[in-house]
Amino acid sequence: MPDCDFGDPLLQVLSELAPYLRRHTRQYLLGTVAVVMTALFITATPRVLALAIDALRSGGAGNGELRRYGLTIALLALSAAVFNLMQRRQMIVASRQIEAELRHDLFSRLTTLDRAFYDRSRTGDLMNLMTSDLATVREVLGPGFNMGSRVTLIAVGALIGMLALQPALGALIAVAVPALIVVAALLRRRVSQRFQEAQAKLSDIAARAQENFAGARLVRGYALEEREQRGFDDLNEEYVQLNLSLARVEAALPAVMGLLMAAAWLAILLIGGRLVIFGAGLSVGEYVAFTSYLALLAGPVVDFGRLLNIYQRGVTSWERLRRLLDARPLVRDSGRTDFSITGVQGDIEFRNVTLSIDGAQLLCGVNLRVPRGSSLGITGRTGSGKSLVAALIARQLDPTGGRVLIDGQDARELPLLVLRENIGFVPQEPFLFSDTLSENIAFGLPEARSLDEERALPMERVRWASGVAALEREVAKFPGQYDTLLGERGVTLSGGQRQRTAIARAVARQPRILILDDALSAVDTRTERRLLANLRELLHERTVLLVSHRVSALQHLDQIVVLDEGRVAEQGTHEELLARGGLYAELQRLQATSGGPGEEAEPV
Template sequence: MRGHADHPARRAGALLNAVTTPPAAPAGARRSDWSTLAKLFPYLWHYKWRVLAALGFMVCAKLANVGVPVLLKELVDRMGGATGMSTAVAAAVIVPAALLLAYGALRFTTSLFTELRELIFAKATEGAARKLSLQVFGHLHALSLRFHLERQTGGMTRDIERGTRAVNTLISYSLYSILPTLIEFALVLGLLALKFDPMFVWITLTALVAYIVFTVSVTEWRTQYRRRMNEMDSNAHGRAIDSLLNYETVKYFNNEAFEARRYDEHLEQYRRAAIKSQMTLSLLNTGQQLIIATGLVAMLWRAASGVADGRMTLGDLVMVNALMIQLYIPLNFLGVLYREIKQSLADIDKMFTLLEREREVADASGAEALVLPEQGPPNVRFDDVSFAYDPARPILQGLSFEIPAGKTVAVVGPSGAGKSTLARLLYRFYDITGGSIRIAGQDIRQVTQASLRQAIGIVPQDTVLFNDTIAYNIGYGRTEDPGRPGERGASREEIEAAARAAHIHDFVSAQPLGYDTMVGERGLKLSGGEKQRVAIARTLLKNPPILIFDEATSALDSANERAIQAELQSVARGKTTLVIAHRLSTVVDAHEILVLEQGRIVERGPHAVLLEKNGAYARMWALQQSVSDAA
């Protein structure tokens, strides 16, 4: 039998926008295969009794498998002694019925123990894959916003998919193929050494060593082509997903042909690598068959000579032939198995490398939950805060202000001044480089991130929705009952009440499926204003003590903006609120307005006071009023 060909990876995977490839590790930085196995071992050893039971069944299966040729020899020898007798006499006298039954029982037992082994070990295999996949998924959510902003959607989905599959592949091939073959080989060598002269053992060992050395050497050499295939496949997959996710942009600029050419360039590179891989696979298969054929011929020649000399029986010749065929059949797949195991180890290593990626933002040792005041909302204070995404380009420079409990502070200023960065720092998507941010007197770096984010609600400028129903996206604001973790906390009535407050209930009710209407990938079936109102509704449903409105009404028309602005002011009453805005008309009622320029506060005060100063805020107000009048 020939080794399996390299099948192209499927290109029609689901368009996931969850994870992507981290920066590639330097060549040679990959851990050793033994180190990867050592890291995987605890996931399997969690099911140690199943592992041990599976190994026991595997040994029993191989004992039964080796016993089949032995019984076959006995049957042939007994039949050989029946020359000249009638068939009836031979069947009734010379060939004991027990021998036939034992032969059939061994055949059945081999399959039985093999199936029991797979059945017992299935839970361990699937459990290890599930645990590892869940750990990777959780770790990806724990990584910083910087990691997710730098990702390339599509590439890592392929790596994660391969890594999860690799756990099953590695365990299946090693436990179900490599280890059983080694056990069977040891049993066959022992049997040959006991029953025949040492030459049989040396022929078998020589053929095996030659086979393994040739297979490993050629497989190692051709791994570069297999790796190149995977790289090209990931690149093509990433290119396709990136293009499809930006479908509208492609249409806007009439670049379908350009995208097709770029995709085809990756496919052509993949095709060339696949052809080279197939050529080397053919070389591997041919060499393997030559070694196997040579070893088999040498064994049968030795056995036939023994029969001719009277040192061996015809049954011995049949047994040797059956043992060799039984042994060489799994060896035919050694090249494929070795390559797949090596590839699986590499894929699993990528997952472990991702798991070992340091969290840029992590809970401090001994961090406790944020303690909120028993009565009323907390205050928020930025004290001499400095921050930079890149050390060479500071964003915030010694920023200090306070949002008093239950008050609203607005931040305005030109693009790039650092306004939205304030929201990201308050959520602790990044850690500040200087100063402190305190909620109710507690440094947010000393409390758990989960409790911090539970206390804050945000309506972002760019709303991205799940590809699910409107009800699901609104209800996402409160997915659990605080008193009963794990149980959904928002009823349909509460979801509809939040939708009414966000002025989207009438729109939803007008849809044929109502709240069960699907919003599409990233919510693209809804307009910008509709998406933003869904975001407002789910934040209202969360009902946190601290609110952030980051251009919360930027995608709304004037009529809806005024209506929702009034609702937001009502919702913000009695809550500590940070409003980030470009439109100054939306912040005139704020208790204090901060004018931010180049990461510094250049003006501060209520709307009327800032207008009287006739400074930066007054100029921005006059400019926006003139634009509004012209429109």
């Protein structure tokens, strides 16, 4: 016997969605009342029709009585339409509101998740969750509830009406219900499996498209448009085939339902017709009513297949959404967080810090100290762990061993909000929004947090920050200056201009700790010197960490740390490290002989 508990996963989904459903209890209660009234009016109509036909056949019905029957049927139909409209308005509106609430919570969860989550997630997958999967869950809460409650009550009412008119014939029709449940149970898991595969493939398509849009210049630069098109077409064809497979499974249920209904019509014609002909307990009016009830039952039977698909798709999509809602950042405030801390002075210390990710040890026994208001340069070969040191200070990651201290306290004891509000972090590949230059620079300022379009940005601070970042000369040449709209991810700027815009954004906040993670790699040497001079002059009271491969960017800093294979290989001032003739001196010799980078490209 197949597993027939296909309602259990749906009940589990509804129990998990209960907090959202409770906010809309009134709407769903009104919708349920409207469903009950709709079903009552619809299922009462065949009974009135039977009385009218039998009255006509008996010859005892006058014009007045016929008008009353006609008016009653019209009023029943009008009442059913009004309550059906009320039902849809209540349930569909509630489902749209819940969809908006879920989208809010999903976005809120995504904004709290940390680097580890995004390192293993694809943008296309997340976009698919926020659109396709969310819409599928909404269908359960709106059309699914609306149709499910209506067809269930109408089906029950029709069966009761048939049993009341002719118990034996009604019972014969009723035995088809277990057959429907068996068929539905057989198909349930196949629908779920194929829908999961189709949704996964749709995520692949979204991810492939997103990567190609973001890397459009690279694709064109390598003349690989045709290859990427073929790859996309292959994914698209696989998605079509998966959906065709799903459609074949979903189509089986309505086909079986149709056969069962055809058998029911045949039974009524053969058995019910003989009862009418021989006057064996079924009048002509009752026969017409019986067939009307069967017609009413046909709709729910056919809709049952569609409902099963809606519910099963919804269950599958909710499982995907729930995994996202249940995700928690590895780096977060905890029981050891001291919420009495409201500020940061900028003293940094690493005590025997070790970091392992996926079993690989990336940092080992790192010890260093950066006094408040001083500057530290971090350099080393590619893959030596430079960016990881910066990430640990900003608590994008937590060490697996040792301690990172801020102002003498373990960084894990500081509230994340307080720590990050006092850190200006600039990665090597900065992200810029598709907005004006001024909005991008002012992004982290309190004045920019309002979404009011009439808000006034602190332009003096914006101009000051762009001056520190050695960006003001280029801005003066832009058509709209600070009101210049940047393309997506700042594509209209050169690489160096994007990096300096990100530096201006970090500097504008006047953070206690400024971290530049190889944020000058695309900046020419002359601009780099001017920018670093500005930083030394204006941020002398701030703690500055500069991660760079270039010795020229580090030589004027208070101290320099050289990393090698996750360990501190050398530490000292520029002059001290050159005198030792070690790894730092080797880097300096190599860069001196190879020459510095050229000038930046002009903006597009």
